[in-house]
Amino acid sequence: MEVPADAARTRAGGPANGGVRVTAESRAEEGRPERPEQARGLLDVLGVAAVVLDAEGRILFWSPQAEELFGYRAAEALGRFAGHLLVREEHLPLVTRLFGDVLKSGDSWAGAFPVRVKDGSTRLVEFRNMRLTDGLGDVFALGIAADHATVERVETDLALSERLVTQSPIGLALMDLDLRYVLVNPALERIDHLPAAQHIGRHIRDTLPFLDVAAVETALRRVLDTGVPLLDRYVVGRDPWHQEGGGEHGEPAPDLAWSVSCYRLEGHQGRILGVAISVIDVTERHRAATEAERARRRLGLIADASARVGTTLEVGQTAHELAAVAVPELADVAAVDVLDSVLSCRRPGAPDTGPELFRALAVKSAYPTEAVTAADPTGEPCMYGADRLVTRCVHTGRPVMVAHVGEADLAAIARNEEAAAMLARAGVHSYLAVPLIARGEVLGALDLKRARNPLPFDEDDVILASELAARAAVSIDNARWYQSVRNSAVTLQRSLLPDRPAHPVGLEIASRYQPAHASMEVGGDWYDVIPLAADKTALVVGDVMGSGIDAAATMGRLRTATCAFADLDLDPDQVLQHLDKITAGLEHYIATCLYAVYDPRLGQCRIANAGHLPPALLRAQGGPADLVRLPTGAPLGVGGVPFETVTVPFAPGDTLVLYTDGLVETRNDPIDLRLAALLRLLDDPRRPLEEICSVLLRSLRRPDDFDDVALLTARSLP
Structure with a gap:
């Protein structure tokens, strides 16, 4: 290495002949300020000393680090022979030979040997030596020295640091102030x-473009600006290295997840160097957590279905409840299609072949879409051939899943080509149909489609949909049998009630029968309007206690007997006495009955009561309606209790309302309050009788009423 001649000459003299001492004191003497602490270099930090010797071995240059390492100030070292100052006698020949070789041959060397320091102790020092020459040909020896323990520690630290970075299973990166990569480890x-x-x-956006790069870079910039570290933040993105096309149908790439931490790197005096990032691949943990959350949501969906599906014994309502539960958690569009033959109870289940006639009971969508328009209209029948997927589902009794719907699949899903085009425009990409099976009978299918939800249906979805369908199918089956039996019961009940009389003399008549909402069994309520001699009319309302076919049959026998005794033109109390004897002969049955005879010539009603609720009377001249005061009497069938006839004026325009207890009795309300509510509804003597019947039933009946109602209203004509 060559140095300027004047520089070498300047250092040639010792302190006495003008040699330069490069120390803090010399800088101060020359008016130069000492270097600020933040300007210290790597050699300063590591404590590396520099010493220059002339060809005779005298010390010409002594750095401040040499003062710290060997203990001698520059004034004590400059100009002295290095061997005498720093080397013990037993080591002097070896050192002289080593430095002589450097000066003569120019071969540099490095090694460690013991050096005597100022306090008399010996310290192992690491040396690296080389020859210097100036422009005049003078030769010098430069020695770079450091404490051997310090060098070992630095080497060890560097080696450990390198291994820590290169062998770490955690991804590590250093980024500069512009968020460009400076260092990246193998992980x-x-x-x-x-x-x-x-x-x-390069920037993150250049290496990981599939991430939400803007959010990541914003977070890193915030760490640089504030110094607040970012710890264990999840970053999730699609796997860009997933096999192209994702398989035959182009499955979407799975999610990848990383836990990212970053912190700001600072140098001396707080100078910001950049940001360090650690990245841990937590994809498996993320997928496990995602699957656990998915399982939790599925269990929640099943629990939700248990509470929401089957709240009524209405087939259509149950179907709507099932579709509402499936959307949007399971599908974007859901339809419940039931076999028309099942609804009419014509045959058990579906055959193995041939077309099927379905009736769509419910369609539900998570958002407006053409897929709803493409679905079968609710309530309308639709025939599907054996090649259609929903038909295959009911024929086999097994789920049909098309994870990735193609054009040919749409043709097998939709009812016609136009509907298939609508499904395509709506973006339907995955389809699932599961059978509705109850008690071994296939009732129909739950039809599911996905459009905006990017995930295809999978086997887990099949299991969940099948569970929902199985639970709903039982409710649908119960509802359809209930409706079938109830319809038969109502038909029987109505067949036992009288046809509407043509024109009773002097009376306007309106009547209603309403079966119980909450029971499928037929009741024993009845009413009758019986023409009598001399233009008189008998008005009858009765209630056989109990329900079922036997109660209906008893009601029919009592009604027939009432008509027979009415033809005898007996007083009302006498008719009830005869009915009491008949009922007493019927085992386990008791009935209440109100029997009234209207005489238009006298303008009055003669009424007898057998344990029945009193009728309401609304006068034409105005005033509030009131209950007719009658002796209660014993119910029919008790036997041996006399009945009493009461005469009530019934002027033109007056209205009499006869009813059974199902109109006013509830499980929770006092009967007095209910009767008061009935009277308040009779507020207009000019209101048509049909409207009165509608108002009373609409206002007083409840969806969960457990009893049927017979209602008879009569108004005297002028």
Whole structure:
């Protein structure tokens, strides 16, 4: 190495002949300020000393680090022979030979040997020596020295640091102030699927474009600006290295997840160097957590279905409840299609072949879409051939899943070509149909489609949909049998009630029968309007206690007997006495009955009561309606209790309302309050009788009423 001649000459003299001492004191004497602490270099930090010797071995240059390492101030060292100052006698020949070789041959050497320091102790010092020459040909020896323990520690630290970075299973990266990669370890190369060379000098957006890069860079910039570290933040993105096309139908790439931490790197005096990032691949943990959350949501959906599906014994309502539960958690569009033959109870289940006639009971969508328009209209029958997927579902009794719907699949899903085109425009990409099976009978199918939900249906979805369908199918089956039996019961009940009389003399008549909402069994309520001699009319309302076919049959016998005794033109109390004897002969049956005879010539009603609720009377001249005061009497069938007839004026325009207890009795309300509510509804003597019947039933009846109602209203004509 060559140095300027004047520089070498300047250092040739010792302190007495003008040699330069490069120390803090010399800088101060020359008016130069000492270097600020933040300007210290790497050699200063490591404590590396520099010493220059002339060809005779005298010390010409003594750095401040040499003062710290050997203990001698520059004034004590400059100009002295280095061997005499620093080397013990037993080591002097070896040192002289080593430095002589450097000066003569120019071969540099490095090694460690013991040096005597100022306090007399010996310290092992690491040396690196080389020859210097100036422009005049003078030769010098430069020695770079450091404490051997310090060198070992630095080497060890560097080695450990290198191994820590290169062997760490955690991805590590250093980024500069512009958020460009400066360093990337092998683990991050594997995570990013990019070698370090393709990282260095580039931004995250250049290496991981599939992430939400803007959010990541904003977070890193915030760490640089504030110094607040970001710890264990999840970053999730699609796997860009997933096999192209994702398989035959182009499955979407699975999610990848990383836990990212970053912190700001600072140098001396707080100078910001950049940001360090650690990345841990937590994809498996993320997928496990995602699957656990998915399982939790599925269990919640099943629990929700248990509470929401089957709340009524109405087939259509149950179907709507099932579709509402499936959307949007399971599908974007859901339809419940039931076999028309099942609804009419014509045959058990579906055959193995041939077309099927379905009736769509419910269609539900998570958002407006053409897929709803493409579905079968609710309540309308639709015939599907054996090649259609929903038909295959009911024929086999097994789920039919098309994870990735193609054009040919749409043709097998939709009812016609136009509907298939609508499904395509709506973006339907996955389809699932599961059978509705109850008690071994296939009732129909739950039809599910996905459009905006990017995930295809999978086997887990099949299990969940089948569970929902199985629970709903039992409710649908119960509802359809209930409706069938109830319809038969109502038909029987109505057949036992009288036809509407043509024109009773002097009376306007309106009547209603309403079966119980909450029971499928037929009741024993009845009413009758019986023409009598002399233009008189008998008005009858009765209630056989109990329900079922036997109660209906008893009601029919009592009604027939009432008509027979009415033809005898007996007083009302006498008719009830005869009915009491008949009922007493019927085992386990008791009935209440109100029997009234209207005489238009006298303008009055003669009424007898057998344990029945009193009728309401609304006068034409105005005033509030009131209950007719009658002796209660004993119910029919008790036997041996006399009945009493009461005469009530019934002027033109007056209205009499006869009813059974199902109109006013409830499980929770006092009967007095209910009767008061009935009277308040009779507020207009001019209101048509049909409207009165509608108002009373609409206002007083409840969806869960457990009893049927017979209602008879009569108004005297002028």
